[in-house]
Amino acid sequence: MSGGPLDQLVEALNDPEIVERLLEYIMTPDMMRLLDNLPTLIRLASKLSEEEAAEALGKLISLVVELNRRGLLDRLAALLEKVEPEKIERLVETLEAPAEPAGMLDLAKALKNPEIRRGMGLLLRVLSVLGEASRSTGSK
Amino acid sequence: MVRRERVVVVGGGTGGAILANLMPLERYEVTVIEPRRYHYYHPAYIYIAFEGLKLEVKRPVDEVLKPGVNLVRDRAKRIDLDERYVETEGGRRLEYDYLVVAAGARRDYDELPGHKQLVERFGDFHSEENAWRLWRTLTTMREGSFVIMVSHPVQICPPCPLKAAFLASKLFERRGVKDRVRVKLAVPYPHPYPAIAISNIVEPMFEREGVEVVKVFLLEDINLDEKKLIGYGGAELEFDVAVLTPPIKGPDIEFNTDNVLGDDGFIKVDRYTGQMPGYDDAYAIGDAAEIPTAKTGTTAHLMAEVVADRIQGYGSRYDGRTNCALITGEDALFVISSYEHPPVPVRPTRFKRLLTDVFTKAYWRIVKNPAAWRPIIRSYLEATRPDRLGEKGW
Numbered sequence: 001m002s003g004g005p006l007d008q009l010v011e012a013l014n015d016p017e018i019v020e021r022l023l024e025y026i027m028t029p030d031m032m033r034l035l036d037n038l039p040t041l042i043r044l045a046s047k048l049s050e051e052e053a054a055e056a057l058g059k060l061i062s063l064v065v066e067l068n069r070r071g072l073l074d075r076l077a078a079l080l081e082k083v084e085p086e087k088i089e090r091l092v093e094t095l096e097a098p099a100e101p102a103g104m105l106d107l108a109k110a111l112k113n114p115e116i117r118r119g120m121g122l123l124l125r126v127l128s129v130l131g132e133a134s135r136s137t138g139s140k
Numbered sequence: 141m142v143r144r145e146r147v148v149v150v151g152g153g154t155g156g157a158i159l160a161n162l163m164p165l166e167r168y169e170v171t172v173i174e175p176r177r178y179h180y181y182h183p184a185y186i187y188i189a190f191e192g193l194k195l196e197v198k199r200p201v202d203e204v205l206k207p208g209v210n211l212v213r214d215r216a217k218r219i220d221l222d223e224r225y226v227e228t229e230g231g232r233r234l235e236y237d238y239l240v241v242a243a244g245a246r247r248d249y250d251e252l253p254g255h256k257q258l259v260e261r262f263g264d265f266h267s268e269e270n271a272w273r274l275w276r277t278l279t280t281m282r283e284g285s286f287v288i289m290v291s292h293p294v295q296i297c298p299p300c301p302l303k304a305a306f307l308a309s310k311l312f313e314r315r316g317v318k319d320r321v322r323v324k325l326a327v328p329y330p331h332p333y334p335a336i337a338i339s340n341i342v343e344p345m346f347e348r349e350g351v352e353v354v355k356v357f358l359l360e361d362i363n364l365d366e367k368k369l370i371g372y373g374g375a376e377l378e379f380d381v382a383v384l385t386p387p388i389k390g391p392d393i394e395f396n397t398d399n400v401l402g403d404d405g406f407i408k409v410d411r412y413t414g415q416m417p418g419y420d421d422a423y424a425i426g427d428a429a430e431i432p433t434a435k436t437g438t439t440a441h442l443m444a445e446v447v448a449d450r451i452q453g454y455g456s457r458y459d460g461r462t463n464c465a466l467i468t469g470e471d472a473l474f475v476i477s478s479y480e481h482p483p484v485p486v487r488p489t490r491f492k493r494l495l496t497d498v499f500t501k502a503y504w505r506i507v508k509n510p511a512a513w514r515p516i517i518r519s520y521l522e523a524t525r526p527d528r529l530g531e532k533g534w
């Protein structure tokens with residue numbers, strides 16, 4: 001009989017039934033994927049050996065936990081699902097393109113366009129909510 | 141003492157040896173009939189032909205079988221499924237309570253005129269001798285086309301020709317002749333591999349590697365003088381060196397009934413149990429069996445487990461699982477499928493090449509002591525079940 005506790009542990013681990021249960025526990029599709037990508041993961045993890053990176057990631061995790069606690073994470077996820085990347089792209093493109101200065105006359109003309117009128121409506125609603133929020137948080 | 145039930149196993153290759161070694165000898169008297177002195181590890185031929193590796197290709201059959209299993213060095217000639225006996229070429233008659241045919245597939249080099257001459261000239265990757273000949277051919281080839289031709293959709297180890305194309309390209313690169321030797325892979329399918337999930341992954345890799353894939357080439361004729369392969373509809377493919385996958389046939393064994401013989405002499409069985417139709421004491425496993433899955437060592441191994449269980453009264457079933465390694469160089473991927481699931485997308489990685497090499501190194505131990513390896517292999521197969529990996533793959 002073997003003596004030390006480690007020997008006894010090794011002996012127990014040699015039991016086929018234990019081996020099978022242990023392997024079943026460890027080996028999952030995700031584990032196989034993880035093993036496949038171990039070099040990438042190690043590269044990422046090694047970044048955490050820099051003090052600043054570890055600290056930043058720590059803060060990020062706290063932030064995400066806080067967002068989750070306030071129920072904002074699910075909302076954010078729902079919002080993301082609705083976002084259509086092409087529309088965002090068009091918005092960015094529009095913002096980046098050089099714009100001509102517009103006067104009152106242009107504004108009057110533009111207000112005939114139904115899309116612009118819809119946009120204006122939205123803008124006014126957002127302004128009213130913003131105003132309300134600023135009053136309740138006490139800003140002037 | 142209770143009489144032990146007699147299990148006669150025809151063939152001592154991958155499937156036959158694993159089955160024999162799984163049987164508890166206190167309850168069963170196990171006899172393996174095998175005409176060859178050696179048990180061959182077929183995947184080694186690829187490493188020989190394209191890497192010149194001196195892997196352990198063969199071991200004497202009696203060293204592969206566990207002590208207590210009887211070995212009859214003879215060829216099974218005729219089987220009477222009603223009277224329950226096997227007749228050998230040497231004139232022996234072996235009676236059984238259970239029969240397992242694990243006689244593999246025959247390579248038929250006579251079906252295509254000119255094929256034999258090609259093999260004599262260049263070699264191939266279907267035997268040790270042929271593999272060394274191909275290695276010599278490829279290490280002296282300086283220019284021209286090296287064609288790997290899948291001569292028929294039914295073949296042993298379907299990923300092997302693809303493996304061969306990748307490794308050939310790497311070999312020519314190492315030899316510094318890659319710009320002068322063109323590797324061409326000709327297949328009868330509309331993609332490099334029958335399964336689209338795998339084709340999608342390997343096709344761009346072949347492109348990067350500079351391997352030309354010739355699709356829908358249905359080989360009809362070999363023109364040795366003009367060094368051309370002739371395909372259906374008059375298609376031509378010139379070669380300087382050509383290797384064809386050999387057409388395969390079922391084992392050359394006569395039966396007292398035609399009911400168990402399928403196409404080309406493969407043995408009809410129930411795909412889940414390996415049982416021959418109409419006989420609950422006769423099974424066929426591995427390459428010899430006619431089942432709708434790739435002919436691979438994994439199939440032979442898993443069917444051996446199922447049949448060993450069933451003989452002992454357990455209700456195991458084979459789900460058609462395959463796990464064929466496709467080495468693409470320093471990486472490898474697996475063709476993972478089952479009867480219910482076509483191959484899932486599996487990307488080539490270092491880790492999978494490592495796993496492949498671990499299995500290769502462990503082969504002789506696995507065959508000798510399959511029961512000990514069973515939990516390890518089973519948990520791997522569970523973790524990589526095609527339905528669990530799903531569309532995301534691995």
Ligand SMILES: Cc1cc2nc3c(=O)[nH]c(=O)nc-3n(C[C@H](O)[C@H](O)[C@H](O)COP(=O)(O)OP(=O)(O)OC[C@H]3O[C@@H](n4cnc5c(N)ncnc54)[C@H](O)[C@@H]3O)c2cc1C
Nearest residue numbers: 151153154155182183216243244297426427436437438440
């Ligand atoms: C180049 C190559 C690479 C491969 N790579 C892989 C791989 O990476 N992974 C994988 O899973 N599979 C691979 N395979 C496939 C795998 O080797 C086979 O599918 C497997 O060996 C089949 O096992 P088996 O027991 O059915 O047949 P075999 O292993 O071929 O054994 C059949 C045995 O039966 C004997 N026999 C024949 N006729 C008779 C008779 N009448 N009486 C008695 N005995 C007889 C033969 O002598 C032989 O020993 C590869 C095959 C090749 C050729």
